Amino acid sequence: MKTYLVGGAVRDSLLGLEAGDRDWVVVGATQQQMEAQGFKAVGRDFPVFLHPHTGEEHALARTERKSGRGYRGFVVDADPSVTLEEDLRRRDFTLNAIARDEASGALVDPWGGVRDIEQRVLRHVGPAFVEDPLRVLRAARFMARFAPLGFTLAPETAALMRQVAASGELDALVPERIWQELRKALRAARPSAFLRTLHDTGALGAILPEVEALYGVPQRAEFHPEVDTGVHQEMVSDMAARLAPGDDLVGFAALTHDLGKALTPADELPRHVMHEQCGLKPLAALCERLKVPADHRLLAEAACREHLNVHRIDELRDATVLELIARCDGLRRPERIAQMALVCECDKRGRLGFEDSDYPQRATLLRLHAAALSVNARDIATAGLQGPAIGEALRKARVKAIADARTKTP
Numbered sequence: 001m002k003t004y005l006v007g008g009a010v011r012d013s014l015l016g017l018e019a020g021d022r023d024w025v026v027v028g029a030t031q032q033q034m035e036a037q038g039f040k041a042v043g044r045d046f047p048v049f050l051h052p053h054t055g056e057e058h059a060l061a062r063t064e065r066k067s068g069r070g071y072r073g074f075v076v077d078a079d080p081s082v083t084l085e086e087d088l089r090r091r092d093f094t095l096n097a098i099a100r101d102e103a104s105g106a107l108v109d110p111w112g113g114v115r116d117i118e119q120r121v122l123r124h125v126g127p128a129f130v131e132d133p134l135r136v137l138r139a140a141r142f143m144a145r146f147a148p149l150g151f152t153l154a155p156e157t158a159a160l161m162r163q164v165a166a167s168g169e170l171d172a173l174v175p176e177r178i179w180q181e182l183r184k185a186l187r188a189a190r191p192s193a194f195l196r197t198l199h200d201t202g203a204l205g206a207i208l209p210e211v212e213a214l215y216g217v218p219q220r221a222e223f224h225p226e227v228d229t230g231v232h233q234e235m236v237s238d239m240a241a242r243l244a245p246g247d248d249l250v251g252f253a254a255l256t257h258d259l260g261k262a263l264t265p266a267d268e269l270p271r272h273v274m275h276e277q278c279g280l281k282p283l284a285a286l287c288e289r290l291k292v293p294a295d296h297r298l299l300a301e302a303a304c305r306e307h308l309n310v311h312r313i314d315e316l317r318d319a320t321v322l323e324l325i326a327r328c329d330g331l332r333r334p335e336r337i338a339q340m341a342l343v344c345e346c347d348k349r350g351r352l353g354f355e356d357s358d359y360p361q362r363a364t365l366l367r368l369h370a371a372a373l374s375v376n377a378r379d380i381a382t383a384g385l386q387g388p389a390i391g392e393a394l395r396k397a398r399v400k401a402i403a404d405a406r407t408k409t410p
Contacts, residue, residue: 001029003058004084004099004108011095014117015149024051024058025099027084034058046076061087064128085110092135093142093157094123116154122146123154133169136161137181137207140197144188153197161201170206178207179290186251191241192234199230210282211255213262218270225352227270229261236350243349244342252296253303253343254350256283260304279304299336302328303343310344313361313368318403321368322395330369337369371405372398 009022026034031047038052047060062078063086085108088097094113101108111125122142129135139161143153164170185194195211198204204212215230226232233255240247240254260279261272283304287297309316309324316324330337345359375398377390 001033002027002084003102005102006088006099007091007096010098010100010107011113011117014098014114022056024056024102025061025084025087026058027061027082027087028080029060030080031060031078034060047078062090063087064090084108089126090128091125092129092132092138094125097125120146120150120152121154122151122157124157124160127160129157129160130164130167130169133164133173134177134181136164136170136198136201136203137173137178140194140203141181141185141188143197144185144191144194147193148189158197158201161197161203165201165203165206170203173207175290179292182208182290183248183252186237186240186248186255187246189241189245191237191251191255195230195234195237208286210259210262210286213282214258217261217264219261219272220270223351229258232350233258235352235355236346239346239350239355240343243346249296249299250339250342250346252292253300253339254346256286256300257303257307257343257347259283259286276305276308298329299339299343302336302340303347306340307344307347310341310361310365311348313364318399318406321365321402322372322399325369325372331373334369334373338366341365368402368405371401375401 004025004027005022006025007023009019012019031041031049034047034049035041039049039058040052041047041049042057043049043059046062049058050056051058060078060080061082061084062076063082064076084099088099088108088110091097094111094116096113097109097111098113099108100106107114112123116123122139124135124139139153139157143151182194185191188194195204195208198207199212199215211230211233214233215228217229218227219229219232221227224232226235236254236257237251240251244250256279258275258279259282260275260277262282263278264272264275280301283297283300286292287300292300306324306328309320313321325331325337328336328340341362344365345362348359348361349355349357375394377394380393380397
């Protein structure tokens with residue numbers, strides 16, 4: 001019975017990154033032996049145990065055989081005779097198929113993971129890669145994390161991803177798993193690598209058809225020197241990662257703010273009149289399909305609907321600014337205005353040549369929003385007023401506060 005540290009903890013240590021959870025594989029043991037040593041069985045689909053003192057997960061070495069469609073269609077064999085090399089062979093990428101002997105600290109690397117880390121290549125372990133469609137999403141998500149470190153996708157891995165995409169196996173992925181991988185990608189340093197990897201391998205249409213539809217759609221070059229709406233979306237997503245690192249709430253709203261541009265009639269291109277309103281329908285479809293949480297959906301709706309209004313906030317009437325704030329529930333949920341302003345800045349700066357430009361509209365919106373929030377019903381004269389009259393007096397006071405804030409030097 002031998003124990004090895006495996007997976008992300010080994011990979012990240014070799015990359016010089018801070019390691020997260022530590023996972024272990026145990027070779028030559030049975031469930032009865034593990035439980036006799038105080039381990040607690042928790043695995044539903046295969047034998048996994050929690051260490052009695054550290055609480056870290058220990059799994060018995062196992063092999064997997066494809067038995068059905070999707071990422072759950074596998075038969076697992078965790079017999080004590082399964083070797084460490086056999087266990088590592090079933091893993092997705094070579095950089096995740098490295099083990100470290102708990103006793104000696106020596107690395108076990110039968111599939112060339114150390115070499116691929118040194119050469120900065122994301123490569124699959126073996127042909128069984130195509131048996132699990134979730135690995136296509138994982139490859140894209142790992143690219144979102146590791147592309148800033150210089151990683152590229154191995155051509156042969158990209159070819160297998162195209163094979164999976166063409167097979168229709170991606171349709172077997174449940175919404176919860178897609179959303180889980182998408183959130184992780186949006187929290188990564190370069191979400192564009194997630195989108196580009198899926199787009200280039202023909203998988204984005206099955207995962208995010210509303211985003212795939214943006215590629216090849218032209219925009220006016222004077223406002224979007226990058227022209228292609230799909231490229232613009234990649235740049236906006238990367239800007240969100242830059243301005244709000246690790247924030248998948250802002251990242252999701254940034255990802256979906258321009259979905260309406262895919263619906264612009266061909267004879268109107270490269271202009272996109274009313275694209276912000278048109279984008280609400282595909283956004284609703286995406287959120288429904290992936291069971292997107294309410295906070296993500298509501299911020300995304302606000303950013304999709306209002307981003308052009310925020311861009312031209314200096315042109316809006318004071319009453320219109322208050323209406324914008326109210327539509328976004330910014331009086332009851334003030335954090336939403338700050339988040340939306342940030343998404344709008346990502347949109348403005350997610351353009352070729354605008355990456356380091358100023359976006360004063362964000363500060364303006366926050367200042368006017370703060371002015372509106374500073375007015376409460378108890379602060380205004382409401383003597384003799386009832387019902388709707390009190391609400392109207394409060395509205396007028398807030399509009400005046402916004403007007404006064406405009407005249408003050410920031």
